[in-house]
Amino acid sequence: MSTQPVMKASWMDKFGGRGKLIQILIIAVLILGVLPLFSDIFRLNLYGKYLTYAFVAAGLVLCWGYGGILSLGQGIFFGLGGYCMAMFLKLEASSPENTAIQSTPGIPDFMDWNQLTELPWFWQPFHSFTATLILIVAVPALFAFLIGVAMFKRRVGGVYFAIITQAIASIMTILIIGQQGYTGGINGITDLRSLMGWDIQTDFAKYVLYFACCAALILCLLAGQFILNSRYGQLLIAMRDQEDRVRFSGYDVANIKIFVFVAASVISAIGGAFFTLQVGFMSPSFVGTVASIEMVIFCAVGGRLSLIGAAYGAFLVNLAKSSLSESFPQLWVVAMGALFIAVVMLFPRGLAGLVSDYAAPVRNWFASAFKRETVAASGPETRPSAPKPPESKARDDVSMASAQESH
Amino acid sequence: MGTTDKTGNQRALSGGTGWRRSLMTLAASVMLASGANAAPATSEVNTTGLAVTDDTVTVGILHSLTGTMAISETGSVQAEKLAIEQINAQGGVLGRQIKIIQEDGASDWPTFAEKSHKLLERDKVATVFGCWTSASRKAVLPVFEKDNGLLYYPTFYEGLEESHNVFYTGQEATQQILAGLNWAHDKLGAKTFYLVGSDYIWPRTSMKIARKHIENVLHGKVVGEEYYPLGSTQFGSLINKIKLKKPDLVFGAVVGGSNVAWFKQLNAAGLTFKKQPMLTISVTEDEVLGIGGENVEGLYSSMKYFQSLDLPGNKEFVDAFKKKYGEDAVIGDVTESAYLGPWLWKRAVEAAGSFDVDKVVAASPDMEWDNSPHGYLKVDKNHHLWMRTRIGQWKADGQADVVWESDVIKPNPFPEGYQ
Numbered sequence: 001m002s003t004q005p006v007m008k009a010s011w012m013d014k015f016g017g018r019g020k021l022i023q024i025l026i027i028a029v030l031i032l033g034v035l036p037l038f039s040d041i042f043r044l045n046l047y048g049k050y051l052t053y054a055f056v057a058a059g060l061v062l063c064w065g066y067g068g069i070l071s072l073g074q075g076i077f078f079g080l081g082g083y084c085m086a087m088f089l090k091l092e093a094s095s096p097e098n099t100a101i102q103s104t105p106g107i108p109d110f111m112d113w114n115q116l117t118e119l120p121w122f123w124q125p126f127h128s129f130t131a132t133l134i135l136i137v138a139v140p141a142l143f144a145f146l147i148g149v150a151m152f153k154r155r156v157g158g159v160y161f162a163i164i165t166q167a168i169a170s171i172m173t174i175l176i177i178g179q180q181g182y183t184g185g186i187n188g189i190t191d192l193r194s195l196m197g198w199d200i201q202t203d204f205a206k207y208v209l210y211f212a213c214c215a216a217l218i219l220c221l222l223a224g225q226f227i228l229n230s231r232y233g234q235l236l237i238a239m240r241d242q243e244d245r246v247r248f249s250g251y252d253v254a255n256i257k258i259f260v261f262v263a264a265s266v267i268s269a270i271g272g273a274f275f276t277l278q279v280g281f282m283s284p285s286f287v288g289t290v291a292s293i294e295m296v297i298f299c300a301v302g303g304r305l306s307l308i309g310a311a312y313g314a315f316l317v318n319l320a321k322s323s324l325s326e327s328f329p330q331l332w333v334v335a336m337g338a339l340f341i342a343v344v345m346l347f348p349r350g351l352a353g354l355v356s357d358y359a360a361p362v363r364n365w366f367a368s369a370f371k372r373e374t375v376a377a378s379g380p381e382t383r384p385s386a387p388k389p390p391e392s393k394a395r396d397d398v399s400m401a402s403a404q405e406s407h
Numbered sequence: 408m409g410t411t412d413k414t415g416n417q418r419a420l421s422g423g424t425g426w427r428r429s430l431m432t433l434a435a436s437v438m439l440a441s442g443a444n445a446a447p448a449t450s451e452v453n454t455t456g457l458a459v460t461d462d463t464v465t466v467g468i469l470h471s472l473t474g475t476m477a478i479s480e481t482g483s484v485q486a487e488k489l490a491i492e493q494i495n496a497q498g499g500v501l502g503r504q505i506k507i508i509q510e511d512g513a514s515d516w517p518t519f520a521e522k523s524h525k526l527l528e529r530d531k532v533a534t535v536f537g538c539w540t541s542a543s544r545k546a547v548l549p550v551f552e553k554d555n556g557l558l559y560y561p562t563f564y565e566g567l568e569e570s571h572n573v574f575y576t577g578q579e580a581t582q583q584i585l586a587g588l589n590w591a592h593d594k595l596g597a598k599t600f601y602l603v604g605s606d607y608i609w610p611r612t613s614m615k616i617a618r619k620h621i622e623n624v625l626h627g628k629v630v631g632e633e634y635y636p637l638g639s640t641q642f643g644s645l646i647n648k649i650k651l652k653k654p655d656l657v658f659g660a661v662v663g664g665s666n667v668a669w670f671k672q673l674n675a676a677g678l679t680f681k682k683q684p685m686l687t688i689s690v691t692e693d694e695v696l697g698i699g700g701e702n703v704e705g706l707y708s709s710m711k712y713f714q715s716l717d718l719p720g721n722k723e724f725v726d727a728f729k730k731k732y733g734e735d736a737v738i739g740d741v742t743e744s745a746y747l748g749p750w751l752w753k754r755a756v757e758a759a760g761s762f763d764v765d766k767v768v769a770a771s772p773d774m775e776w777d778n779s780p781h782g783y784l785k786v787d788k789n790h791h792l793w794m795r796t797r798i799g800q801w802k803a804d805g806q807a808d809v810v811w812e813s814d815v816i817k818p819n820p821f822p823e824g825y826q
Contacts, residue, residue, distance in 0.1 A: 042528045046521065101821065113567060113612055178606060178636065186607050186637070187542040188516065191549050201553045280549055283516050283542065325518075326525065329511040333473045 015225040023308045024221055031214045041203045048210040048278045050318035051217055052078075055271025057299040057310035058217075058224055059264030064296070065304035066228060067260040068240035069157065073165030074268050074295045076172050077140040079287030081269025083176075083183075084139055086282035087123060088132040089192035089200075090184075108189070114181030122182075129196055136273045137266050144265035148258035155254070166289050173288040188283025192276065200277060213274040217311065220267050224307045227263060236260055268295075301343050302350050309352025316351070446502025452761045455555075458531040459762050464503040466491070466749075467510065467526035469537030469547075474514025475663075480539045482693055482738070483561050483745035484509070487536045489731055490749035500753045501762070508532060516546035523547040527554040533762045534559065536748045539741070541565060541608055548573070557764045559748030562741050563688070563710075565612035566820035571768060574751065575791045577744040578711055579820045580613050583688045586796035586813040587709030588620055588658070591686055594811065597655035598627045603645065605689075606634035610660035613688060616825045617658055623824070630654050635661065640668035646676045649683065659687040666694050670702040680705030686798075691739030692805065700805035712743040712781040713799045713807045720778035737805065743780050750776070751786065783815060791818030 012018050035047055056074050063069045096105040102112040107119050125131040147168065151161055176183045184190070194200055200209065227233055239246045239256050247253045276282045285291060295314075302313020320339060324332035347354045449461050458465035468487055470480040491505045499505055508530050510522040519538065526532045527550065534557040538544045541564050551558050551572040558573045566579035591597040600621050604610025614632060621627045630652045633645055649657060661669050666689070673683075686707040692714050695703055714725060714737060724746060729736055751774070756762055759770035772788040785793040793815050799807030 042524055045524070049521070109567075110608070113565075113608060113615075115615065174636065180606070180608065180611070187545045190545040193549065201549070279517055279520060281517070281520070281546060283546070285515055285517065322521065325511050325513065325522075329509050330472050332511065333513075 014229055015222060016229045020225055020308070024218060024225070027221070027308060027311060028214070028218050031217070032211065036207070036210070041206055044210055045206045045278060046322060047315070047319075048206070048213050049275065050315045051213055051311075052271040052275040052278065053295065053298055053314040053318060054217055054311035055220055055274070056268040056295045057302055057314040058220055058307050059267040059271075060296060060299040061304055061307045061310045062224055062227065062267075063260045063264040064299065065306075065310075066233065066236050066240060067257060068243075069257055069261060070159075070162045070296070071165045071261065071264070071292075072162045072289065072296060073169040073292050074264070075287045075289075075292035076165075076169050077144060077265035077268040078272035078275070078291075078295070079172065079176075079282070079284070080140040080143065081136050081272030082276040082282040082286060083189065083272075084126070084132055084136045084269075085273040085276040086189040086192060087126040088129060089195060089276065090189045091119075091123065091126050092196070093191060093193055108184070109191075110184045110187065110189075111181055116181050120182050136269055140265045140269035141262050144262045145258060148254075148261045152254035152257040152261075157257075166292065169287060169289050169292045173284045176284040176287060184283075186284060188281055188285075190281040190283075192280050195277065201280065206278070209274070209277050213278065216270055216274065220270065221307050221311065224267070227260075228307070232256070232259070297340055300350055301340070303352025303354075304350065306350070306352030306356075309350055309355070312351055447760065452501055453533075453763065454761070455763050456531060457533045457762050457764075459503065459533060462503055463506050464500055464533050464762060465506045465508060465530060466752075467508050467530065467532040467535040467537065469510050469512055469519065469522055469526060469535050470539060471514040471543075472509075472511040476512075476514040476539055476543075478697075479663075479693065479741070480512075482742035483537075483539060485732055485736075486561075486728070486738075486742045486746035487749055489728060490746050492731075493727065494749055494753050500756050501760070505749075512537070512543055516540075516542045519543040520546045520550055523550045523556070524554075527551070527556040533557070533756075534752050534764075534767075536561075536745065536752075538562070544568075544573075555764050557752070557767060559752060561745035561748060563744070565609045566822070567612065569789050569791075569820055571790075572764070573790060574748070574771065574786070575818075575820075576747045576751065577741060578794065578796070579791050579818050580609075580616050581819050581822045581825065582711070582794065582796055582816050583709050584613055584617050585620055586816060587686055587688065587707075587798060588617060588625060590709075590798050590811050590813075591656050591658075591684075591707075592625045592627065595656060595684055597684070599630050599652070599654045599656075600627055601630055601649055601652060601654035601657045602632040602659075603657060604634050604660040605639075605662045605665060606636050610634065610662070610689075613660050614658075616822065619825045627655075635665060637663060637665065639665050642669050642672045646672060646678065650676070650678065653683075655684070657683060657685040659685060660689045661687070662689045664697075666690065667698050670698050670706075674702050680707075690801070691741065692737040692807075693739035693742070695801060695805045696737050700801065700803045703801040704803045706801045707810075708799050708801065708807065709796055710740040710799060711794045711796060712738075712740045713797060713809055714738045715799075715806045716781060716797075716809060718778070718780070718782050720782065721780040724780040747776075747779060747784070747792075750779075755786075785815070787818050789818060789820060791820055793817055 012021055015021055031051065036044055039047065056078050060071070060074060063071055090108045094106060094108045099105045099107070099109060102109065104112055104117045107116060125135060151164065156164065177186045199205060235246065235251060235256055239253055243253055298314035298317050299310045301317050302311065303309030321336060324335050328335060343350065446461070449459055453459040468484060470484050471477050488507070491507060494500060495504050508526060510526060512519040512522055523535065526535055536559045538547060538558065538560050539562050544560055547558065548570060552570060556572055560573055560575050561577055563577040563583055564575065564579060566581065602614045602617060604614055611634065618629050618632065621629055631648060631654070684707070686709060688709050690703065690706065690708045691710060725738060728738055752767070754774055755767045755771040758774065759766040761767070771786050773786065775785045777783050782795060787793055795815055796813040797809050798811040799809050801807050
């Protein structure tokens, strides 16, 4: 074998090999090309909203699927990202001219209703767009880091971690609703109209935001693939499957977990920020336990061992939710429930598992048609740095067990 | 549909003496009265591309059919459908039968926003009847303003809002509160007040207004003000505080499931409403059904409508409602407000001679209706309704005796001196 293909392969291997890159390319073509061509702006805006959940689902694949850390509180980070963006937009919408009718012009309307007379200190940084962009990432990252340090350094894991994250999500909701003078309460932060003077409600703006959201999603998927295929990714899988062995090998398991949890939360927060931009408001209903569990469902339906599958899962579940509720306004909840049960019972590895079971033979057939692919499909030993394809069945069965054992 | 409600409603329709937009109205009513099938051409009545054909017009209903709010919003859906059915039986609006597209807001504010996008941008509905909580209204408001849609919102709410695209058929805060407090001050001699509410924008704003009114106008004293999270069921410490302070009146705005626990615990603590008068702005027939009449016997509510109102318009409404939804159906204040929506829209459309939102909006102010279920009403320029406030005292059977009613009160969503 000549050295050139090996060099080329190693570049692609950083992202999981040519197959994964092609899958991401397919997603890119679908969301950047096919969807905008075949849907009107109303549907496209909805699709954009669904795709913001794909960020969360991708984050869950990292920390749950590969790290074995089931977080039932991803809504916290989605919400933090969304609220950071909403606070910036709200301040812009609350210029003294727009709010002249209030007792204290220049502060958001809900503060005025709650008898606040000046902007609270933690709202101040959100006057600046740059600061907002930094905070969208920094606030959830810091929060996830704190949770991570508090939990993982004490070796809290598995079911206990899931319960604690759920409790934190619940606390966040109560906090946001209770402190309505500072947060907008149960109404959320509403009536967001422009971003740095640019009207985000026009059709053109919706297109721009949709494409920006798609681009960010693709970048996040690539980043996720990169993480999973780095040396760290292998450690992560090793830790998920045999935590003690990794610890005895001299690695600090807690740090590995903290990193993946922070990474997942940052990805979720970016999704939250795009959600606010596209939907035009943020409310505590995305932070709470129900929303957080729904996000786990997106991931489970898509396949929790596949970043790409999770993105499809988030999209398809939300699509089903919208179309079922439009067609059967009274029965759709039942239909959705049935759908979830069916997926979990019949396809425990989600859509990605389904695809890899049925598509693999087809792909192998195609692969055998080209020389180089035969090497990639059958000869991992020629590329020592490449991990196995992540959808392997055996690993999946272990992961559930390890999620329960690892504490 | 029986001929009685038909004629009854026709009477209601032409009964208003004060149709200010007389010329246009005259044209519309002549057209109706003549019964001729001469519906105006679609191109004339619909210049903005709404879902209007030569014989139908499509409207949207957007309420929660699932989730925690479903129980509250079902009454509104029923009332809106009843009104639309009656209007259709009378020949529809501008000679067009009303078709309904119903969407489920699922007790989830973003879903409300999504569905309102759909109704306005995909379905091009001529108007929407819907929303219940303030949160859902706040979520859809930017959508309606951007798409220049039309929303009839039925719930009594906190005020502080006025939109070109929304008509508020319930009371804004001052209409419910000021009259109620004045009554308590004059008739019960209340000087000290204890304010209790659920913790969200409506009770908070209402209590803010109540406090200003008590302190600045009635020169009374607020001896306590407390808020409990939505869904809270622990009122023990509050009840002890009330026992300690012995206010002349407890003024309450506790909503939803909390109500059941709140009133049962009050009863269990031996605080009957005879001993401890209490006035609420959040309890209607619907809530009493859940709480149980025996638990609220003697409690006062400040509302514009009670099912027991002895008015001709109400008799027809209650009869028609029970005929459609069963003898046991109860009708609360919000249900009645929801019933007003389609009628007000129909009248405005016919006064405008057009379905165009801007024309309907322009034709609405100063419309009057003498025999609405709750009596006389008038649409104000600020898109709220002039209406009476009534004090009802609850009986064990779940109905209220109306013990007092105010004059017709002008809506004032941005009350000076109460902010």
